[in-house]
Every structure is written in C-alpha cells, then in structure tokens.
Amino acid sequence: MSEELNIIVCIKQVPETTEVEFDEETGRLKREGVAAIVNPFDEYAVEEGLSITETYGGIVKVLTMGPPQAESALKETIAMGAHEAWLATDRAFAGADTWATSYTLAKCVEKMAPYDLIICGLKTTDGDTGQVGPEIAENLDIPHICYVSKILDISNGKIKLKRNLDDGVETLEAPLPVVITVSKEINQPRLSTLRGRMKARKAKINELTSSDLDADPKKLGLEGSPTRVVKVFTPPSPEGGEIVKGSPDELAEKIFQKLMECRVI
Amino acid sequence: MSELPIKVDKTKCISCGLCIDACNFGSIEMVGDYPSIKDDCRLCGACAEACPQGAITIKEASKDTDLSAYKGVLIFAEQRQGKIHPVAYELLGKGKELANDLGEPLYAVILGSDVGTFAEELTSRGADKVFIYDDSALADFRDDPYTELLYNLVEEEKPSIFLIGATAIGRSLGPRVASKLYTGLTADCTSLSIDPESKLLLQTRPAYGGNIMATIICADTRPQMATVRYKMFTEAEVDTSNQGVKISKTVDMSNIPDRVKILDFQKASEELSITEAEIIVAGGKGLGDMKGFELMEELAKTLGGAVGASRPTVDEGWMEYRHQVGLSGRTVRPKLYMACGISGAVQHIAGMKTSDVIISVNKDEEAPIFSVSSLGAVGDLYEVIPKVIEKIKAHQEASN
Numbered sequence: 001m002s003e004e005l006n007i008i009v010c011i012k013q014v015p016e017t018t019e020v021e022f023d024e025e026t027g028r029l030k031r032e033g034v035a036a037i038v039n040p041f042d043e044y045a046v047e048e049g050l051s052i053t054e055t056y057g058g059i060v061k062v063l064t065m066g067p068p069q070a071e072s073a074l075k076e077t078i079a080m081g082a083h084e085a086w087l088a089t090d091r092a093f094a095g096a097d098t099w100a101t102s103y104t105l106a107k108c109v110e111k112m113a114p115y116d117l118i119i120c121g122l123k124t125t126d127g128d129t130g131q132v133g134p135e136i137a138e139n140l141d142i143p144h145i146c147y148v149s150k151i152l153d154i155s156n157g158k159i160k161l162k163r164n165l166d167d168g169v170e171t172l173e174a175p176l177p178v179v180i181t182v183s184k185e186i187n188q189p190r191l192s193t194l195r196g197r198m199k200a201r202k203a204k205i206n207e208l209t210s211s212d213l214d215a216d217p218k219k220l221g222l223e224g225s226p227t228r229v230v231k232v233f234t235p236p237s238p239e240g241g242e243i244v245k246g247s248p249d250e251l252a253e254k255i256f257q258k259l260m261e262c263r264v265i
Numbered sequence: 266m267s268e269l270p271i272k273v274d275k276t277k278c279i280s281c282g283l284c285i286d287a288c289n290f291g292s293i294e295m296v297g298d299y300p301s302i303k304d305d306c307r308l309c310g311a312c313a314e315a316c317p318q319g320a321i322t323i324k325e326a327s328k329d330t331d332l333s334a335y336k337g338v339l340i341f342a343e344q345r346q347g348k349i350h351p352v353a354y355e356l357l358g359k360g361k362e363l364a365n366d367l368g369e370p371l372y373a374v375i376l377g378s379d380v381g382t383f384a385e386e387l388t389s390r391g392a393d394k395v396f397i398y399d400d401s402a403l404a405d406f407r408d409d410p411y412t413e414l415l416y417n418l419v420e421e422e423k424p425s426i427f428l429i430g431a432t433a434i435g436r437s438l439g440p441r442v443a444s445k446l447y448t449g450l451t452a453d454c455t456s457l458s459i460d461p462e463s464k465l466l467l468q469t470r471p472a473y474g475g476n477i478m479a480t481i482i483c484a485d486t487r488p489q490m491a492t493v494r495y496k497m498f499t500e501a502e503v504d505t506s507n508q509g510v511k512i513s514k515t516v517d518m519s520n521i522p523d524r525v526k527i528l529d530f531q532k533a534s535e536e537l538s539i540t541e542a543e544i545i546v547a548g549g550k551g552l553g554d555m556k557g558f559e560l561m562e563e564l565a566k567t568l569g570g571a572v573g574a575s576r577p578t579v580d581e582g583w584m585e586y587r588h589q590v591g592l593s594g595r596t597v598r599p600k601l602y603m604a605c606g607i608s609g610a611v612q613h614i615a616g617m618k619t620s621d622v623i624i625s626v627n628k629d630e631e632a633p634i635f636s637v638s639s640l641g642a643v644g645d646l647y648e649v650i651p652k653v654i655e656k657i658k659a660h661q662e663a664s665n
Contacts, residue, residue, distance in 0.1 A: 013597050015473075067304040091269045095308030098440065100451060128472050129452035131440035134408070138444035142411060143524040146437040162485045162526070163478040164541075166433045171529035178525075184540065222308045223324070226449030230467075232289050240355035243630070243641040249399055252439040255624055256660075258640045262622045263496055264544055264568060264601045265657055 005058030005154065007049045008109055009082070009119045010136070011042035013066050038073045042123030043189035044182050046077045048151065049119050051187060056154050058116075059083040063108055065093055065101060071205050079192030079200040081189040086112060090209040095222030099125070102135030105219055107213040109140060117159065118179040122147065130181065130210035137179035144179040145172055149186055271308055271322035275299050277320035287315030289477075325551050330427075338364040339424035341377040341415070342387055342618045343404070343434055345627055349375075349383055352430030353443055354390055356493060357501035360428055361391045363466065366459040369425065370394065374418055376411055378404035381513065388509025390501035395509060396422070400516040402523075405588075406531075406655060409522045412441045417494055419446055419516070426466055428457075431492035439492045449483030450478040450490040456499050465489070496543070496600055537571040539588060543600045544570025548578060548618075551606020551646060555583040561605060567657050573597065573617075575607045591616035605646045609634030626650065 016035045038046075049060040062077040064070050065088040074085035088108045096104060110117055114137035118137075130146070137144030149169065150162040160173045164183055192200070210220060218224060244254050259265050272490060275285075284300050285293045292306040300312075300321075313321040340356035342349055346491040357373065373392040377399065384395040387588060398414050404453045415438070419490065427442075429435040431453045443450035456469035460482075466489040469480045483489040519614035539545055546565040548558055574584035576591055590597055591613040607613060609625075609632055617623070618637050620657055625638040626646045635641035 003302050017329040060280055069305075070376075091304060094269050094306060095306065097442060097449065099447070099451075102440075102444060126473055127452075130436055131443075131450060131452055134440035135436055135444040138441050144437070144441065145408075145525060147433060164433065168530055170527055170531075172525050173528055174525045185538065191493075194513075199415060226447070226486040228482050229307070229479050230482050232309065232311070233478050233480075241635050241638050241641050243638075243643060245630075245643045248644060248648035251626070251644045251649045252656060254640065255626075255642060255649070255653050256623070256656040258624055259327050259568075259601070259657065260660075262601060263499075264622075265660055 003051060004112050005056050007052060007058060007060045007117045007119060008112060008115050009042070009045045009049045009060055009062045009077070010105055010125075010132070011046065011062055011064050011073060011121070011122050013037070013064065013070040014039045014124055014177075036069065036072065038224050039121055039124045039126075040124065041123055041184070043080075044184055044186055045119040045121045046080055046082060047187045048182050048187040049117075050081045050152060050190070052102045052117070052154065053083075054211055061086060063088065063105065065089070065096070065104055067109070074205055075161060075203060076192065077197035078203045080190055081196060082223045084206065085203055086206045088213075089206045090220075092217065092220050096220070097197040097225035097227040098129055098131040098135055099226035100220055100222075100228050102132045103133065103139055103224060104213070104215065105243060106136045106139030106216040108208050109136065110175055111208060111213060116176045116229060117154075118177065120179065120181045122181050132191040133179050133181040138233045139176070140179070142173050142177050142179060144181075145174060146181045148182045151186075155196065269302060269306060269308075271302055271306060271313075272322050272324075273300055273302065274320045274322070277318045278316075279318055281317065281319075283315045283317065284312035284321060287311045300558075301470060314390060332485075332487055334464060335423045335643065337370045337372050337422070337424040337426040337486070338367070338423070338426040338428070339372040339374060339419070339488065341374045341427070341429040341435065341438075342383065343430055344375060344377050344380060344383065345434075347377075347379070349386065350430060350432060351500065352432060352435075352493070352495040353387075353646045354500040356428045356430060356499035357387065357390045357392060357494070359498040360426075361501060363426060363457065363459055367464060369423070372422065372424060373397070374415065376403050378402075381511070382640070384509075384511040386503075388511070389503045389505050389507050390581060391504075391507060392509050395511050397511065397513050398516050400518060402518045403516065403526055406438075407523060407525055408437055408441055408525070409524050410518065411438055412445060413521045414514075414516070415442050416445050419488060421584065427488040427490045429492045430491070431494045435492050439490065446486075446488070446490075448486040448490055449481075449491065451481045451483070452492050454493050457491065457493065468489070497578045524583075539571045539573050539597050540595050542571035542597075544568045544603075545573045545590070545597055545599045545601070545617075545620075546570055546603045547573030547575065547607060548607065549575035549604050549607030549613075550577045550581075551608070552583070553606075555581075557606070557647075558584055562651055564603070564605075564654055567654050567661075568601070568603075570599070570601070573602075574612070575613050604634050604638070605650060607634055608636070609637070610630045625634065 063086040120133035138179040147164045152160040338360045342353040370393040373387040374396040451468040548561040573590040574588040604625040
C-alpha cells in the first residue's frame with residue numbers, strides 16, 4: 001500500500017423521496033418536478049472520505065453508475081471537496097438490480113485502482129436495500145464492514161473502527177483494502193463552498209462505459225440481473241383513524257389491544 | 266454506448282400513448298409519432314404490458330441453471346450469545362407456509378459455538394432438517410466465515426428458497442452470500458407468497474421511503490433469496506411431536522477466509538437512535554413541561570423503543586435535537602409510532618406518516634394527528650399512558 005490513501009466513495013443520484021408520491025387518480029408515481037439529489041446517506045460517505053484524507057493524506061475519487069444526468073450528483077461531491085469524479089454510464093448498465101450494479105461498480109473500482117478503502121452510504125433512499133456495499137466487496141474478494149459509526153485508526157495497512165449491530169457496538173480490525181458502509185452518526189456532512197462550486201463547474205468527469213471495463217457483458221444491466229420488479233403499487237395508507245373516546249381505562253385497553261394486534265408486545 | 270434492451274416496434278405501434286401513461290418513472294416520451302424510451306428506464310415492463318399491440322419488447326436474459334435440482338425452503342437461524350433471534354421463528358412460520366405451497370421440505374441452518382442443542386427447538390417449530398455448523402471459532406458472527414459456510418451449504422443442499430432475517434447481521438451477510446452464489450436477493454421483504462402458476466416466490470417490499478411497494482421475482486437463478494423484516498410474520502408454534510433430522514456439518518476453519526478481527530464488543534445499554542428504532546414513543550407540547558418526557562421514556566423502555574419529540578418541545582429545550590421527528594428533524598418509519606400530546610403539524614406528519622402503525626393520544630378531538638392515526642384516543646395522556654404501561658408490564662410478566 002502506498003503512503004497516501006486511495007479512497008473510492010460510491011454514490012447514487014436519487015429522487016427527493018419525500019416528494020415521490022402516488023397520483024391518487026392515475027395510480028402512477030408522480031415524478032414531474034421531483035428534484036434529483038445525492039442520496040442523503042452517501043453524503044456521510046463522502047464526508048468520511050474527505051475527513052480521512054485530511055487526517056491521513058490521500059485522495060477521494062467519487063464513483064456513480066447512472067444515466068448521463070447523474071453527472072450533476074458527482075459535481076455536488078466535487079463541490080464538497082472530492083478530488084475526482086467517475087461516471088459509469090452506458091445503456092448496457094440499465095435495468096441493473098443490486099447484483100448487476102455491484103458487479104459493474106466492482107469492475108469500475110478495478111479500473112480505478114489502486115484503492116485502499118471503498119466507502120458507501122448505509123443504503124439509498126429510493127431502493128432502500130443496503131446491499132450494494134457488501135456485494136461490491138464480494139465481487140472484489142475483499143472484506144466488508146457495514147454500519148460503521150467511527151473510524152479509530154488507519155495505519156500499517158489496517159483499519160480499526162467501530163460499527164453498530166442491533167445489540168451493541170463492535171470494535172473491529174480489517175486489512176486494507178476493505179469496503180465499509182457508514183451510518184449517519186459517523187459525522188456531519190460539510191456544505192459545499194463557493195470555491196468548491198466554482199471548481200465543480202469546471203470539473204472533469206471521467207466516464208466509463210462497458211467497453212472500458214473488463215466485464216462479462218452477460219452480467220451487466222437487465223441481462224445480468226437475477227431479480228425483476230413485476231409489480232409496483234401504493235402501500236395501504238394508514239387506515240386514517242379509528243378515533244375512540246371513553247374513560248382512561250377504556251382508552252388504555254384499546255391502546256393495549258392495538259399493541260398486541262401489531263405484535264410489538 | 267450499447268442499446269437499451271427494450272425496443273419499440275414502429276411497424277406495430279399505433280401511437281396510442283398508453284405506454285407513456287403506464288410508465289411509473291416518466292421514462293417514455295413521444296418523439297414524432299412514436300414513443301421514445303429514455304436512458305433512465307428501469308426496464309420494469311409496465312409499458313410492454315400496457316401496449317395493446319405488443320409493440321414493446323424487452324430482451325429477456327436466458328440463464329441455463331437447472332432449476333429443478335433446487336428443492337426446499339432454507340431459513341437462517343441467527344443466534345447471538347447463545348440465544349436464537351426470534352426472527353428465526355418467524356422465518357420458520359412463513360417458511361413452512363411456502364414449503365407447504367410448494368410441497369417441499371423446510372430446512373434451518375444455525376452457526377455458532379455449542380449450538381447443537383438448538384436443533385430440537387428448530388425442529389419442534391417445523392424444520393424438517395436442521396444443519397448445524399458448530400465450532401468455537403464460529404461463536405461470534407463474522408461475515409467471511411459465515412458467508413463461506415452458507416455458500417457451501419447452498420451448493421450442497423440446493424434449496425429453492427433461502428430466507429434470512431433483515432437484522433443488522435442478516436443485511437450484511439445476505440448480500441455477500443447472494444453475490445457469491447450469483448443469485449437474486451430482495452431486501453427487507455414485508456410479504457412473501459408463492460405464485461400459484463409459476464411457483465415462483467413473490468417478494469414484496471417497500472421502496473422510496475415507503476411511498477411505494479414493489480413485488481420482485483427471481484426467475485432464473487436459485488435459491489430465491491430474501492431478507493425478511495422482523496416482526497412481519499407470525500412465529501411458528503412449538504409442537505414437540507414434530508420430527509426433524511439434525512445434520513452436523515464439518516467445519517474446517519483452516520480453509521475458510523476470516524479477515525476481520527473482533528477486538529471488542531460493548532453490549533448496548535445506551536438509548537436507541539430514533540432513525541433505527543422500530544418503536545418510537547414521541548411527546549409534544551401536550552406534555553405540558555419537560556418532566557412529561559419521563560413518562561415517554563418509561564413507556565419507550567417498556568416497549569423497547571426510542572423517544573421522539575416534536576419541534577416545539579425541542580425549541581423549548583425539553584428534549585435534545587437528536588430526538589426531533591419531522592422534516593426539520595429526522596424522518597422516521599418505525600413499526601409503531603406513538604404520538605402523545607402531539608397535535609400533528611404538517612412538517613411533523615411528513616416525518617412520520619409512513620410508520621406502519623400510528624397510535625395517538627390527544628385531548629383535542631380535532632387534532633390533525635388523528636387523520637393519520639390507525640388508532641386515535643381522545644383523552645388526557647397523563648391518565649391514559651400510565652395505565653397502558655401497567656397493562657404492558659402485566660402482560661410481559663405473564664408471558665415470562
């Protein structure tokens with residue numbers, strides 16, 4: 001490993017989910033005028049990459065796979081301070097599920113070598129799977145650690161960190177290179193600066209297409225994806241209020257029964 | 266640049282525009298007389314289904330795995346420190362249903378140290394076979410060895426379905442295993458069933474922050490893998506007359522990668538963060554003062570949940586910002602959200618309305634929070650909540 005750390009941060013451009021709503025009349029997803037943003041979880045990944053390079057030295061390369069317009073998400077990370085932007089864009093990548101996405105990203109990472117640390121957000125706000133990080137690691141045959149809450153040390157080709165599990169906090173040590181996914185408590189993402197935004201405007205976006213990658217074309221995009229979405233529908237909306245009145249005892253009993261019904265006790 | 270694997274046959278297209286209406290993602294537009302598919306197409310196939318002329322086709326992948334060799338529903342029985350995670354019992358419950366629909370057996374796998382004794386617990390809850398990987402080196406979960414052993418098990422036993430609880434461990438381990446097997450994995454499923462015709466596993470899950478639901482299939486690779494949300498399905502009942510087979514698998518750690526070292530583990534005692542909590546008890550201005558949050562904390566503790574707060578209470582300094590729910594704080598989507606003394610400002614509701622179940626207590630019958638509540642109780646929270654806590658405690662003692 002070189003002295004300077006080579007960090008790759010994987011991000012995704014997503015629609016502003018709080019605005020994604022079903023049109024009750026047509027039963028379709030409303031997408032008009034919905035802003036495309038950097039997946040909020042990925043901002044923590046970018047921030048962590050930047051703060052690591054500030055402590056240990058090195059560079060942050062940000063990678064995304066998406067349509068050409070995903071370039072704007074990359075530019076937002078340049079404005080935060082990322083050093084390089086890489087866009088994997090090709091119609092052959094379209095329709096990828098998490099398997100094909102992570103395969104493609106792993107092939108991009110190989111192309112962008114050397115790499116010591118790959119940082120992903122906990123999950124995306126659109127797909128909401130959290131699967132791509134671990135799957136990239138498996139494709140690269142390197143270890144991964146999910147839900148990282150604090151980096152303790154990076155030295156001698158090893159990283160020491162804390163991560164959250166459901167029942168507590170583990171302190172782990174892994175050899176580099178490694179893939180980590182970071183939880184929101186790890187940092188507070190910085191805002192872009194005016195100078196950063198100026199730099200982003202002129203930033204060069206490195207493009208990768210399928211022909212640039214040492215990839216099996218059968219494992220890309222829709223063709224490479226084991227899963228398929230067969231139906232999209234509106235979730236049953238909260239059944240908008242059984243409103244009950246009565247004595248405190250009666251109300252408490254109603255609430256208790258509801259708690260039993262939804263199996264939280 | 267390659268082509269999208271979706272095509273519009275202009276000789277068949279009658280320019281009716283139904284495909285444009287059918288597209289959930291706004292990825293089709295009319296260019297001249299014909300629909301043109303944009304690069305952000307998700308290839309979901311809704312347009313092809315809507316087309317009355319069959320003019321839209323999507324090139325299907327052809328995979329050559331022998332699917333008939335795969336039989337049985339396998340569930341991962343997660344254990345931590347000598348206790349089986351209850352999600353495993355829910356997987357057995359759902360797994361049995363699926364196995365019955367398919368006419369296939371139900372399997373469970375458990376990894377750990379001294380875990381052989383769990384076999385009976387798993388067979389009594391319906392597993393026809395329990396595979397046991399017992400080694401002192403497996404006592405603590407690590408992705409590397411667990412992945413390798415589960416991969417080997419699937420290769421040997423060839424289950425058609427493999428279910429894993431969507432716990433922190435399951436959501437780290439599942440993707441690794443699926444990736445190694447080159448098969449599909451659907452995250453955090455809330456509903457599972459067998460399609461009566463195709464016999465495929467229909468895997469349904471929320472996406473876009475719970476704004477939409479998607480049903481996903483894995484047609485051409487096996488096993489069909491899913492992580493399954495905790496507390497979605499009913500636990501399999503214990504029936505000691507259930508007979509199952511216990512199969513001890515050999516573990517040779519010398520051949521297994523094990524790259525990440527555990528240096529320390531601190532069991533959680535500190536409070537749960539609201540974004541990760543499955544249960545949130547939130548208080549608002551109706552609490553009257555800062556002391557009201559003590560009652561919220563007591564209820565949250567009884568339910569094993571976290572405490573949330575509305576913006577006014579945070580602005581007043583009754584609670585810290587990290588507890589704030591709403592657009593100005595954190596957006597949350599727990600299984601249960603209990604709103605106590607919260608009237609339900611628009612920005613608050615936007616931050617919690619996708620919770621699975623919402624129960625609210627408020628004196629004001631007209632409070633907007635009731636319009637999004639599954640159950641709204643009109644009353645004084647100081648009279649009602651202590652009684653709720655009593656009832657829960659009595660129930661918990663009775664079931665222990």
